[in-house]
Amino acid sequence: MLSCLSSLLILTALALPASEERFVDAVEIFSCDFGEAWDVNFDQWPDRWTRRRGPDWPHYVNIHLEDEKQAVAGRCLTVDLNGGAAEVSSPAISVSEKFSYVVEARLRTEKLNHSRARVKIDFYDDQQQLLESASSEWFQGSRHWTKIHFGPVNINNSEVRWARVTLHVDQEGQADITGKVSLDDLWMARLPRMTVHTNSLYNVYTNPRNVVVTCDLSGILEKDPNIRFELLDASMTALDATSVQLDGRLITERLSKASEFVDDSVLRPDGYEGSTQWRPPIQEYGFYRVRVSMQTMRGTLKEDVISIAVVPPIEQHSQGEFGWSLAGGKTPLPLNQLVELLPRVGISWVKLPVWYGLSETQRGDELIRFTEQLGADDIEVVGVLDHPPADIEFGKFVAEDITIADLLSSEDPSAWLPSLDAVLTRLSLRVRWWQLGNDRDTSYSDFHYLDRELGTLRGQLFRFGQDVNLGIGWPWNKASATTRSTPWDFQQFSATPALTSDEIAAYLKLPRPKGITRWTLVEPLPRGDYDLETRTRSLVQQMLEAKIHGADGIFIAAPFDDQRGLMSNRGTPTELLLPWRTTASLLSGTTYLGSLRLPGGSENRLFETADGDVLMAVWNQSPRREVLYLGEDVRVVDAWGRSTTAEQIEHRQVIEVSVLPKFILGLNPHIAKWRMNARFVQSDIPSVFGFSHANAMEIQNTFKQGAGGFARLTAPEGWQIVPNKVDFKLSAGERSQRPFQIMLPFDANSGNATLRADFQFSADRPYQFSIYRELVVGDEDIEIELHTRLADDGSLVVEQRMINHSEKLLDFKCLLYTPGRRRRRMQVFRLGNNHDVKTYVYQNGQELIGHELWLRAEELGGTRILNHRMTIEH
Numbered sequence: 001m002l003s004c005l006s007s008l009l010i011l012t013a014l015a016l017p018a019s020e021e022r023f024v025d026a027v028e029i030f031s032c033d034f035g036e037a038w039d040v041n042f043d044q045w046p047d048r049w050t051r052r053r054g055p056d057w058p059h060y061v062n063i064h065l066e067d068e069k070q071a072v073a074g075r076c077l078t079v080d081l082n083g084g085a086a087e088v089s090s091p092a093i094s095v096s097e098k099f100s101y102v103v104e105a106r107l108r109t110e111k112l113n114h115s116r117a118r119v120k121i122d123f124y125d126d127q128q129q130l131l132e133s134a135s136s137e138w139f140q141g142s143r144h145w146t147k148i149h150f151g152p153v154n155i156n157n158s159e160v161r162w163a164r165v166t167l168h169v170d171q172e173g174q175a176d177i178t179g180k181v182s183l184d185d186l187w188m189a190r191l192p193r194m195t196v197h198t199n200s201l202y203n204v205y206t207n208p209r210n211v212v213v214t215c216d217l218s219g220i221l222e223k224d225p226n227i228r229f230e231l232l233d234a235s236m237t238a239l240d241a242t243s244v245q246l247d248g249r250l251i252t253e254r255l256s257k258a259s260e261f262v263d264d265s266v267l268r269p270d271g272y273e274g275s276t277q278w279r280p281p282i283q284e285y286g287f288y289r290v291r292v293s294m295q296t297m298r299g300t301l302k303e304d305v306i307s308i309a310v311v312p313p314i315e316q317h318s319q320g321e322f323g324w325s326l327a328g329g330k331t332p333l334p335l336n337q338l339v340e341l342l343p344r345v346g347i348s349w350v351k352l353p354v355w356y357g358l359s360e361t362q363r364g365d366e367l368i369r370f371t372e373q374l375g376a377d378d379i380e381v382v383g384v385l386d387h388p389p390a391d392i393e394f395g396k397f398v399a400e401d402i403t404i405a406d407l408l409s410s411e412d413p414s415a416w417l418p419s420l421d422a423v424l425t426r427l428s429l430r431v432r433w434w435q436l437g438n439d440r441d442t443s444y445s446d447f448h449y450l451d452r453e454l455g456t457l458r459g460q461l462f463r464f465g466q467d468v469n470l471g472i473g474w475p476w477n478k479a480s481a482t483t484r485s486t487p488w489d490f491q492q493f494s495a496t497p498a499l500t501s502d503e504i505a506a507y508l509k510l511p512r513p514k515g516i517t518r519w520t521l522v523e524p525l526p527r528g529d530y531d532l533e534t535r536t537r538s539l540v541q542q543m544l545e546a547k548i549h550g551a552d553g554i555f556i557a558a559p560f561d562d563q564r565g566l567m568s569n570r571g572t573p574t575e576l577l578l579p580w581r582t583t584a585s586l587l588s589g590t591t592y593l594g595s596l597r598l599p600g601g602s603e604n605r606l607f608e609t610a611d612g613d614v615l616m617a618v619w620n621q622s623p624r625r626e627v628l629y630l631g632e633d634v635r636v637v638d639a640w641g642r643s644t645t646a647e648q649i650e651h652r653q654v655i656e657v658s659v660l661p662k663f664i665l666g667l668n669p670h671i672a673k674w675r676m677n678a679r680f681v682q683s684d685i686p687s688v689f690g691f692s693h694a695n696a697m698e699i700q701n702t703f704k705q706g707a708g709g710f711a712r713l714t715a716p717e718g719w720q721i722v723p724n725k726v727d728f729k730l731s732a733g734e735r736s737q738r739p740f741q742i743m744l745p746f747d748a749n750s751g752n753a754t755l756r757a758d759f760q761f762s763a764d765r766p767y768q769f770s771i772y773r774e775l776v777v778g779d780e781d782i783e784i785e786l787h788t789r790l791a792d793d794g795s796l797v798v799e800q801r802m803i804n805h806s807e808k809l810l811d812f813k814c815l816l817y818t819p820g821r822r823r824r825r826m827q828v829f830r831l832g833n834n835h836d837v838k839t840y841v842y843q844n845g846q847e848l849i850g851h852e853l854w855l856r857a858e859e860l861g862g863t864r865i866l867n868h869r870m871t872i873e874h
Helices: 002-014 335-344 361-376 404-410 413-427 450-461 501-508 532-548 577-587 669-677
Strands: 027-032 062-067 075-080 086-089 099-124 130-135 139-154 162-171 180-198 213-220 226-232 238-245 249-251 271-278 286-296 299-310 322-325 349-353 380-385 433-436 469-475 490-494 517-522 553-556 591-594 603-608 614-619 624-628 635-637 643-645 647-649 652-657 662-667 692-700 707-714 720-722 725-730 735-743 751-762 766-777 782-790 796-804 810-817 824-831 836-842 852-859 865-871
Touching: 075 086, 075 162, 099 213, 130 139, 139 180, 162 180, 180 286, 180 299, 213 226, 213 286, 213 299, 238 271, 286 577, 335 361, 349 361, 349 553, 361 380, 361 413, 380 413, 404 413, 404 433, 413 450, 433 490, 450 469, 469 517, 490 553, 501 517, 501 532, 517 532, 532 553, 532 577, 532 603, 532 614, 577 662, 591 669, 603 669, 614 652, 614 669, 652 662, 662 669, 669 692, 669 766, 692 707, 692 725, 725 735, 782 852, 782 865, 796 810, 796 824, 796 852, 824 836
Parallel strands: 322 349, 322 553, 349 380, 380 433, 433 469, 469 490, 490 517, 517 553
Antiparallel strands: 027 180, 062 075, 075 180, 086 162, 099 130, 099 139, 099 162, 099 180, 180 213, 213 271, 226 238, 226 286, 249 271, 286 299, 591 603, 603 614, 614 662, 624 652, 635 643, 635 662, 647 652, 692 735, 707 725, 707 751, 720 735, 751 766, 782 796, 796 836, 810 824, 810 852, 852 865
16 A cells, blocks of 8 residues: 555656656655745735845835736736845755755846846755855846756755755846846755766876766665666767666655754655766776766656766977966865866966965965975966955946956055965965966957056055066067066966967967067857867867977967866866867977978878977878878877877888878987988979989988988989989988989970989988988979860860969960860960969860869970870869
8 A cells, every 4th residue: 555655756856747748757855836825814925925125126026926827827926026126035945965956947038127036945944054056057038938947956065955946136347227027936856866976186186097986866766777887989979888777765855844844744754865886998088978877767857967088198398388377267176186187288388377466375285285286296377366355345336247457547546456466476486477467358458558557556556675476478479579578477368259279370370579488269160060089180270380389388278178178167177178188288388390292292280309209199080091100109199199000011101191280209310310311402493305404402411420422313103314323321410412403204294293203212210211302393483274064065265374483475386186086276376474274175075074184384485285184083
């Protein structure tokens, strides 16, 4: 009988009379439709509801029940603002930390021009002390009835015993006289509480075997549900899974029977609680997710996903450029957890707001410990002076978004200087870099007499002679002083919208301000708008361009952000933490060398470490296999930090290149620099056939000892190179030129041609490798283009466009060859610096698709012959 009764109670609780579908496993604990049952004495006030009173909550704001046709029970609770704020709260509701809670209601706002409204839930202990709160979003303006929902809300304080749901109407500056807010169909329910966590405070590991995922459940209606764990990679592909049957323990809610509480005479269904763990079988470094779900007879009722980063050990760089900026945003991790996380993420800098109040001495102690601990890990702290603490009394209202320049220049220094004095006195021996305002606060850049203003401010802040560096925000699109010294030491550059990698490079190429250190922001693309591959490529390329073009500080703009961050708002890693960490740890403190011409044409950038090692970043818009000798111990590191030994074919390495940058470690530095320095003395060859053209190869011995051997030159088919083998003997560092002659064949293509030089020589040991260089056949003054299209009648139309960039007018005889068709001939007269267009038409053009067109342009009265080939595509 009791079993049947319990089942009936559960089914009754789950069968909710809502107009919209609610949580399947919700147990209603409070509902109010403001109908007649809520006003038994007919005083137009909901029974047992209370209102807040005080100077900010005036009594003349009318709060009452009124008839409303669209309300669920024909009546609703209404607040007539009349120039004031209001709070009206439900009766007390018994709650427990064992459950999650969800709140739903209907809200209508009318003429809220300067006011806003929301629904919130406050949690209290037995002494009526407010411990926790949660709320809906704010609503303004005029809105029809709107269904609002917030939760599930987890209670974190075990002392919580009861709650109230409150309609909160607030003013912003001016008051609304005729505004109106109405509430209807308020509903609150408890839910099973699922908490998924790991044995790490921030889910970043260096050993994959240490990862333990724990699922804590309480308030569930079934004793033994199945808990399913799934291991997913960054693309949400399942790697492993397991299911565990939970052995639940019975729990009973602690329900208060005080008269002021909602009637709890109806027994709420019992719940169960339990906990289980899983060690995901992670085999290698990378970014992972673990999805945990509760499976019952009614399907999947609860699900949560956590992210995990397993990172390889890194070497900390004391002179690195990369950092995190925690200025201007909330950080979900306390300082004692940040101090453990930051040394693991590849940074040498961290920006942190440090302006605390005179009454917050404990905060000062925490900041001192924080800077000392990070200093031991070679991480420099930048103190950010942004928004003032709450205990400073200013002569006027200070807006939340006030700029640092407006604050410090418009207020009497006696208001803010004592507070800053206390901060600077305690921290300036440990913090040597100070930034005025957050990263996007460029207010000081608008001052006409900036040198004088900041000179005075610097004297006020650091009047005791502290050896510090002072910095300000600066917009990228505004010119900086470049020829004079300034009272500030660094500029934090920013732009809205965020810059692309190409734009970062372009701005960093501008003249550097004299004596000014330049810091720039890198900002990932938002998760909601771009796929992971695009976001990863964008982030790494921003970091590369900032490093290549000499940014002294490279800061991630908002590291804790669900959309653009490296960590989530909850303080756990996102997919981009590892690409940031890999790139920052490898490039920190390196020197940019340049790039190589790879056989497959892949983009690449070379960097040299302080120890003389050379690494390469490489990528390509299309998958490409690069085969060449790079060194003896070459490793390939992907963006997620996974390292593999490069595949080899004989003595050459095979690098699989893709759109995502990879890092190649272990390059022989002498061979890399030999490749970079080798060049042809003449980069152009006149398009004159039947004659020898003199050239030379310049090479430099980049070894620290003598080197001797030869280089064999290989050119396109039909070219003649004499001699095609050049010998050399070079002392350490010696540079030499080895001459040769080139003769072009009659049909040599104009434009770029690739030559290969195969080197064999001995230095500290024998070496064999190739380099690739481009020679331009023809004159850069003459450009030729061919375009094809199929006409409506099926004929192939070939358009020839020529232009002459030199001052001398030229004439050409043009011959167009097509397989199986007669040669076509055109003449170009007096070609100058305007396009000359000629059109050829071939019947039955479809037959020519995929065949080659060969255009031969012979200079009349000259020696130049230009060959241009293309494959007909349409």
